[in-house]
Amino acid sequence: MQEKKRLGVLTSGGDSPGMNAAVRAVVRAALAKGAEVYAIYEGYQGMVEGGECPLPAPSSRDNEPFMGNVSLPQQACIRPISWHEVSGILQKGGTIIGTARSLAFKTREGRRRAARNLIREGIDRLVAIGGDGTLTGADLFRREWPELLKELVENGEIRPEEAAAYPQLAIVGLTASIDNDMYGSDMTIGTDTALHRITEAVDAISSTAASHQRTFVVEVMGRNCGYLALMGAIATGADWVMIPEQPPQDNGSWEDRMCSVLKAGRDSGRRDTIVIVAEGSRDSDGNPISSDRIKQVLEERLGEDARVTILGHVQRGGSPSAFDRNLSTLLGCAAVDEILKDEPHPEPLLIGMHGNRIVRSPLMHCVQQTHVVAEAIANGEYERAMDLRGNSFKDACHTFQTLMQAAPHTPSSDRQSRRIAVLNCGAAAPGMNTAVRAAVRLGIDRGHTMLGIDRGFRGLIDGSIKELGWLSVRGWATTGGSELGTSRKLPEGRDFYQIARQLEAHDIHGLLMIGGWAGYEAIYQLYSQRDTFPAFNIPMLCVPASIDNNLPGAELSIGTDTALNNIIEAVDKIKQSAVASNRCFVVKVMGRYCGYLAVMSGLATGAERVYIHEEQITLTDLQKDITDLIEGFKHGKRVGLIVCNENAHPVYNTDFICSLFAEEGREVFQVRQAILGHLQQGGDPTPFDRIQATRLAEKGLDFLIDEAQKPNPAGAFMGVEGGQVKFIDLSLMPRMVDKTFRRPKDQWWFDIWPMSKMLAQPPKKIG
Ligand code: ATP
Numbered sequence: 185m186q187e188k189k190r191l192g193v194l195t196s197g198g199d200s201p202g203m204n205a206a207v208r209a210v211v212r213a214a215l216a217k218g219a220e221v222y223a224i225y226e227g228y229q230g231m232v233e234g235g236e237c238p239l240p241a242p243s244s245r246d247n248e249p250f251m252g253n254v255s256l257p258q259q260a261c262i263r264p265i266s267w268h269e270v271s272g273i274l275q276k277g278g279t280i281i282g283t284a285r286s287l288a289f290k291t292r293e294g295r296r297r298a299a300r301n302l303i304r305e306g307i308d309r310l311v312a313i314g315g316d317g318t319l320t321g322a323d324l325f326r327r328e329w330p331e332l333l334k335e336l337v338e339n340g341e342i343r344p345e346e347a348a349a350y351p352q353l354a355i356v357g358l359t360a361s362i363d364n365d366m367y368g369s370d371m372t373i374g375t376d377t378a379l380h381r382i383t384e385a386v387d388a389i390s391s392t393a394a395s396h397q398r399t400f401v402v403e404v405m406g407r408n409c410g411y412l413a414l415m416g417a418i419a420t421g422a423d424w425v426m427i428p429e430q431p432p433q434d435n436g437s438w439e440d441r442m443c444s445v446l447k448a449g450r451d452s453g454r455r456d457t458i459v460i461v462a463e464g465s466r467d468s469d470g471n472p473i474s475s476d477r478i479k480q481v482l483e484e485r486l487g488e489d490a491r492v493t494i495l496g497h498v499q500r501g502g503s504p505s506a507f508d509r510n511l512s513t514l515l516g517c518a519a520v521d522e523i524l525k526d527e528p529h530p531e532p533l534l535i536g537m538h539g540n541r542i543v544r545s546p547l548m549h550c551v552q553q554t555h556v557v558a559e560a561i562a563n564g565e566y567e568r569a570m571d572l573r574g575n576s577f578k579d580a581c582h583t584f585q586t587l588m589q590a591a592p593h594t595p596s597s598d599r600q601s602r603r604i605a606v607l608n609c610g611a612a613a614p615g616m617n618t619a620v621r622a623a624v625r626l627g628i629d630r631g632h633t634m635l636g637i638d639r640g641f642r643g644l645i646d647g648s649i650k651e652l653g654w655l656s657v658r659g660w661a662t663t664g665g666s667e668l669g670t671s672r673k674l675p676e677g678r679d680f681y682q683i684a685r686q687l688e689a690h691d692i693h694g695l696l697m698i699g700g701w702a703g704y705e706a707i708y709q710l711y712s713q714r715d716t717f718p719a720f721n722i723p724m725l726c727v728p729a730s731i732d733n734n735l736p737g738a739e740l741s742i743g744t745d746t747a748l749n750n751i752i753e754a755v756d757k758i759k760q761s762a763v764a765s766n767r768c769f770v771v772k773v774m775g776r777y778c779g780y781l782a783v784m785s786g787l788a789t790g791a792e793r794v795y796i797h798e799e800q801i802t803l804t805d806l807q808k809d810i811t812d813l814i815e816g817f818k819h820g821k822r823v824g825l826i827v828c829n830e831n832a833h834p835v836y837n838t839d840f841i842c843s844l845f846a847e848e849g850r851e852v853f854q855v856r857q858a859i860l861g862h863l864q865q866g867g868d869p870t871p872f873d874r875i876q877a878t879r880l881a882e883k884g885l886d887f888l889i890d891e892a893q894k895p896n897p898a899g900a901f902m903g904v905e906g907g908q909v910k911f912i913d914l915s916l917m918p919r920m921v922d923k924t925f926r927r928p929k930d931q932w933w934f935d936i937w938p939m940s941k942m943l944a945q946p947p948k949k950i951g
Pocket of ligand 1: 196197198228284285286287288289290291314315316319321322324361
């Protein structure tokens, strides 16, 4: 038996964007930990074929169960993979090690051959990346392993000593599927990117639909899971959605219900109509509802000019989003930690993500729970299917059903109607409009009056406050910037008196501030002066919206994900521009004193080094980094990437770093500086930001309305921590923040930062 631990990594089933980042993380983390890594090409089919006998074309092998027209490489399908072979793949869709659907592996004979091939290469640890089929296959293989080895010994295909040396096969699974249908992880690898593709397509379709007053029926993937359809509908402000888990079941047929809702929208003056339908949608009797059927209904009953767009494989394609790159990287590293343990877990584990934290769950339990949902849908147990999907999914459904309406419901009279004012504050963050739209519509729908304040606290001081109607926020779900207007104005001196007067004059019962640091400070000041100004004794809530991601109590602020994606798109292009020219780019990113954008964009783009203010750079660090870079370029590196937070160091700033690196490295590489500037803040919000904005706005609004019924209403800030929406009393804010550097004292992502270093720099012996 070899001295080093040796593991195999494979991708199998349908490809999904982010698989490459997972493979890169597995390969590099394992090499960094001193293990040997073998890539198994073309999924299980490659494992069955192994190292010796590249297959002839499948057509000539009629007796061999083989699926798909996969042409296997004329090299061994199981072979060592090096640090450099996984360079430059983070931004690529698909999987560089290939994937396949293998019927051969579904047979015992196929799995016996696969076991033989692994034994011959000395592999007894496997990281399998794929969907539930892939993970089911992996589990079966592991359970059969001792038997398969016994059979191989009996057949004389392996020696008894070989079988004895590898008594068990350790398995760790990563779930990669664009459908997000797997139990055990909040998100599967590829889902976020698929949502990007859907929102890009629907945003584009909406403008042509509006021009011609057309209806588009957009079909998205999801045989048993409506996640893509539902979240795509929320993110694009669609007008109707169909998902497998919740067939339209209101009084009358789904056709009646859909037509009445869409007609009301048209009657209210809406020019475009977008219907999103998951491919597995069905009616309450279980009959499939196809997009063509929906088109026909809309044409016949409403006389609509309807078109069908089936997004199909577009959803799987393209460069992975920042979220998918980082999710895959974190899961890949965690998989290596698990699989390289001296005593790997006796059960195969699935590594997933829950509330931004890595979770490990028994793999087969996750697979079984995944099948339970599919069975519930197949049996028409829709309520059960919805329960199994969980509360967030159910809440999202409910929220969408309110937001899609042409007009609000008639409010029930059991609650007092309140006047809630909404304002943006600080720099515009993509997703602010989405949050305002959701708060306004949901507030009106619950029977309250919603007011919009122009330009943040400036507008509150000078009384620029107006009532917002249902239609006034039409189209705001998808646009960047701040339609309300925003400013960084902090109230001072007489401003407080003015604000108190305006709150009274407009009879405002609650204040919803959607914004960044300046907004938090301003609201805190109002809250602290409640004794002086009784008008401030109303509920106030800060909703985190800032690309800097520097707000307390919130792991991710609205706008951060968009900024991150803006950065990685720019950096991908910058890197590509210099692919053959031995160039090192020093990219300066925003974030003020918070290193989140720098760390996460560095991780997503494969930066050699990330400099952040939280970790003070020293000259010794810089010297070491230059030496590493020079070494890297001498060993074949062609592009280098350094990401700097804009305030990483007062002296060792980007200009200094550029000059230093240019001077020291001039024999081997050139240096270019790239300041990304305001492009980071611009653009339409990503699906994640739109969904998060909608969720926070709804929860925040409900909080304010509840508090408005109380004699001593709270002042709070909110956010999602560990997957849960939390409200934190404003009195705790000073204790939670570093006021000088305007960031939370405790930053959850800080542990991720060393990982980008580990994955960027080969261990010395590998060079
Ligand atoms: P996707 O979500 O894209 O469908 P998946 O991993 O579920 O991904 P499948 O085609 O179901 O895709 O499975 C991938 C491969 O895993 C199969 O081609 C087969 O080789 C193997 N596999 C699936 N189910 C089993 C099983 N029950 N026993 C053995 N192998 C299996």
